Amino acid sequence: MRARHLLSITRLPALLSAVLLAAAAGASFAHVARTTVYLADMADFAAMNEAYRGFWRKDYPTRTTLITQLSAPGAQVEMTILAADAPRQIVLHFLRGVDKGKMCDAWEESLKNNSPDASADLKEKFTTLCSYMDDVDKDQQMIFTYLPEQGTSIEVNGAAKGTLEGKEFADALFRSWIGPKPGPGEDFKKKLLGKKD
Numbered sequence: 001m002r003a004r005h006l007l008s009i010t011r012l013p014a015l016l017s018a019v020l021l022a023a024a025a026g027a028s029f030a031h032v033a034r035t036t037v038y039l040a041d042m043a044d045f046a047a048m049n050e051a052y053r054g055f056w057r058k059d060y061p062t063r064t065t066l067i068t069q070l071s072a073p074g075a076q077v078e079m080t081i082l083a084a085d086a087p088r089q090i091v092l093h094f095l096r097g098v099d100k101g102k103m104c105d106a107w108e109e110s111l112k113n114n115s116p117d118a119s120a121d122l123k124e125k126f127t128t129l130c131s132y133m134d135d136v137d138k139d140q141q142m143i144f145t146y147l148p149e150q151g152t153s154i155e156v157n158g159a160a161k162g163t164l165e166g167k168e169f170a171d172a173l174f175r176s177w178i179g180p181k182p183g184p185g186e187d188f189k190k191k192l193l194g195k196k197d
Contacts, residue, residue, distance in 0.1 A: 038078040089145040104130040114179030115172045132161035146170040
């Protein structure tokens with residue numbers, strides 16, 4: 001499960017519940033594994049930290065806090081919540097042809113933009129992902145299937161390419177489409193998440 005929401009720091013605890021429950025269809029905060037908080041101003045860190053601590057009484061999930069320019073004008077904070085190590089899949093149906101080189105460039109850019117704290121192991125897995133790519137023609141597909149006990153299997157043009165182990169890789173891969181800076185753009189992300197304009 002992944003949820004991201006723009007919110008006011010003063011309303012952080014109430015909105016955390018609303019965001020998680022809406023995105024996870026009833027999951028509880030016991031399922032939260034990691035959060036990433038994006039602040040527009042470092043001066044807001046203490047207020048955010050107090051609100052955050054007030055919500056989780058104990059067993060805080062891993063948190064990363066980044067100071068960055070936010071996507072919505074006037075927003076103070078954005079948050080990403082990762083939880084539930086559960087199966088997930090995305091099927092990409094191509095509306096135009098894309099060559100392998102452009103896809104590899106996109107994977108590299110996505111990792112840099114959406115996983116700035118990527119480990120050496122994660123970077124190596126994205127290099128392996130690039131080696132799995134082929135040129136894709138219009139109407140062909142790529143399928144990415146994550147199973148917690150197996151990893152992420154990659155299928156390109158109907159051919160099984162391999163499986164990359166670990167939730168860290170799956171989370172980073174899915175951030176390519178629904179992270180803070182989705183490679184295909186915000187419109188793609190909104191459609192993928194079922195959001196309306």
